[in-house]
Every structure is written in structure tokens, then in C-alpha cells.
Amino acid sequence: MNQLVHKAQKLLAELDGFRVEISEADSRADIILDRPPFNIVSMLQREQLRVVFEALDDDPKVRVIVVRATGEHFSSGGDIKGFIESSPEHVSKLAWNVASPARCSKPVIAANRGYCFGVGFELSLACDFRIATQTTLYALPEQKLGQIPGSGGSVRLQKMVGIGRTKDIVMRSRRIPGAQAYDWGIATECVADCDLETATDALVRELIAFSPLAQRTAKKLLNDTEDAPLSIAIELEGHSYSRLRSSEDFREGVEAFHEKRKATFTGN
Known part of the structure; x- marks a missing residue:
């Protein structure tokens, strides 16, 4: 190293x-x-x-x-x-x-x-x-x-x-x-x-202004699935979506939406 x-x-x-x-x-x-x-x-x-x-x-x-x-x-x-x-x-x-x-x-x-x-x-x-x-x-x-x-x-x-x-x-x-x-x-x-x-x-x-975690996930998913068959791409999208569901950024985004305020994302 x-x-x-x-x-x-x-x-x-x-x-x-x-x-x-x-x-x-x-x-x-x-x-x-x-x-x-x-x-x-x-x-x-x-x-x-x-x-x-x-x-x-x-x-x-x-x-x-x-x-x-x-x-x-x-x-x-x-x-x-x-x-x-x-x-x-x-x-x-x-x-x-x-x-x-x-x-x-x-x-x-x-x-x-x-x-x-x-x-x-x-x-x-x-x-x-x-x-x-x-x-x-x-x-x-x-x-x-x-x-x-x-x-x-x-x-x-x-x-x-x-x-x-x-x-x-x-x-x-x-x-x-x-x-x-x-x-x-x-x-x-x-x-x-x-x-x-x-x-x-x-x-x-x-x-x-977006969640850095969601941005990284979106970029990787789109890059990785560019040549993938539709069924595999949808499967990978589902796994990525599922992982983000447990993130603090997703919780903050949902709470901000309901409270009608701007979300503050931390990347966690």
C-alpha cells in the first residue's frame, strides 16, 4: 500500500x-x-x-x-x-x-x-x-x-x-x-x-442538494446495467432500492417530504 x-x-x-x-x-x-x-x-x-x-x-x-x-x-x-x-x-x-x-x-x-x-x-x-x-x-x-x-x-x-x-x-x-x-x-x-x-x-x-449515497447508487446502477438484459437490470435495481430503504438519507427524505421542508442529506 x-x-x-x-x-x-x-x-x-x-x-x-x-x-x-x-x-x-x-x-x-x-x-x-x-x-x-x-x-x-x-x-x-x-x-x-x-x-x-x-x-x-x-x-x-x-x-x-x-x-x-x-x-x-x-x-x-x-x-x-x-x-x-x-x-x-x-x-x-x-x-x-x-x-x-x-x-x-x-x-x-x-x-x-x-x-x-x-x-x-x-x-x-x-x-x-x-x-x-x-x-x-x-x-x-x-x-x-x-x-x-x-x-x-x-x-x-x-x-x-x-x-x-x-x-x-x-x-x-x-x-x-x-x-x-x-x-x-x-x-x-x-x-x-x-x-x-x-x-x-x-x-x-x-x-x-441530493443524497450523495443515492447519487452514487444511481450512477453505479446505471453504469453496471447499461449492457445487462432487462430482467437482470430490474433485479439489480430492486436490490439497490432495497439497500437505500435502510439509509438515514432515505428516512430524512421521507420526513422532509411530509414536513414540507428541504431535506438535509448526510450520505449515511
Whole structure:
């Protein structure tokens, strides 16, 4: 265990291309891509992002995580040179690192403006909520490099929009504007560019008002049953519902409902 902690500390000694801000008062953590102007994501950065997500998942002061970026663009993608220099074994782990928002038990919001290409799009797809703006362009442009998405992009996208639209995006390296992404169900919200921060803050406040235990349970259930047959999914939902029935948060929610007051959830 000490070796793992030491390895994580060494890996995070100097964050590469991003920073982390934690607001205990708001119960939120912001992972901010910060390599302007295009916030290109390096190989080291992918690994560091995974460790940061795992650390924030263990931090009881953090209820919601936001992934955002400085400047006009979320990210134009990964470091192309890094792919050439990396071994096949290293490259094969990329999807695991980028999937860290999905594995995180807490709600994760991606605030996207401008270019959201390649790994920037894949990282956003691994989040629970994507807020786009009128300037947002989503794309998986790997075909232009003689390659395919390698960090879960095409697979996650197909789950959301179906095989036809995914082929249209992946095989043609098409750029999808934020409004169209919202219509297709890729983005959960589309706002004016100047309203991105306001919309993100509002969603954070909304999510924090719910029971953290119920939020974690809902996220895990939905992730775990995405590919499950209906009968198994319903069975798992029933077990999850049953466990929450004995929680203090459920009791508080019921009492608050009958007393016509706002519930105060503790996560127990």
C-alpha cells in the first residue's frame, strides 16, 4: 500500500497541463485543463488525470467534480508525437486512464466550449454530464491520421447515438456543433458561450442538494446495467432500492417530504 501511495505522489509531483481547485464551501473540485491555446493532452497527463480522479473520489469533502478548461477551447486532442513514441503496451492502457470519470463514484460534469476533439471528446464522453455551448465542436478526427479512436470514444458514442450516427462521426471525422450534439443526446445541455460557467455552477448546486449515497447508487446502477438484459437490470435495481430503504438519507427524505421542508442529506 505504501508503495502505491509513493508511486501516486511521485506521479503527481508536478501536474502536466492541468491544475486542480477544490472548494470545500461548494463541495466541488475542478480539474482544469491548462495548456493554452488548445489544451493538448499529453501521455503523462492522461495518467495523472486518472490518479487525480481516484484521489478526489476518496475525498469526503468533494461531492461533485467538474472538468473544464482555460481559454476558448476545451481540448483539440492528444499529443500526436506521444503516440509515436509510446509502446503498444502503454497505448493499450489509454482507455483505462480516460475512463476514470466513469469509474468515479461521484457525479462528474464536463464543461465544453470550442474544440472538443479526440481525447478531449473521449474524456467528456466518460463524464456523466456534458454542457456544450454555441461554440462547441465535438469530433473524433483520428481517421485523418490513419487511426481510430483509442480511448473509448467510438464505443461510448455508439451507446449514445447508435451505430449509424457514430459511423458518420468517426468514419468521416465529422465535427458536430454543440446544438446538434444536444439534439442527438451527446450533450445534456447547450447554452450560450457566456453562460457556460453559470450553467455549470447551477448543475453543481442541483446535484449537491441530493443524497450523495443515492447519487452514487444511481450512477453505479446505471453504469453496471447499461449492457445487462432487462430482467437482470430490474433485479439489480430492486436490490439497490432495497439497500437505500435502510439509509438515514432515505428516512430524512421521507420526513422532509411530509414536513414540507428541504431535506438535509448526510450520505449515511
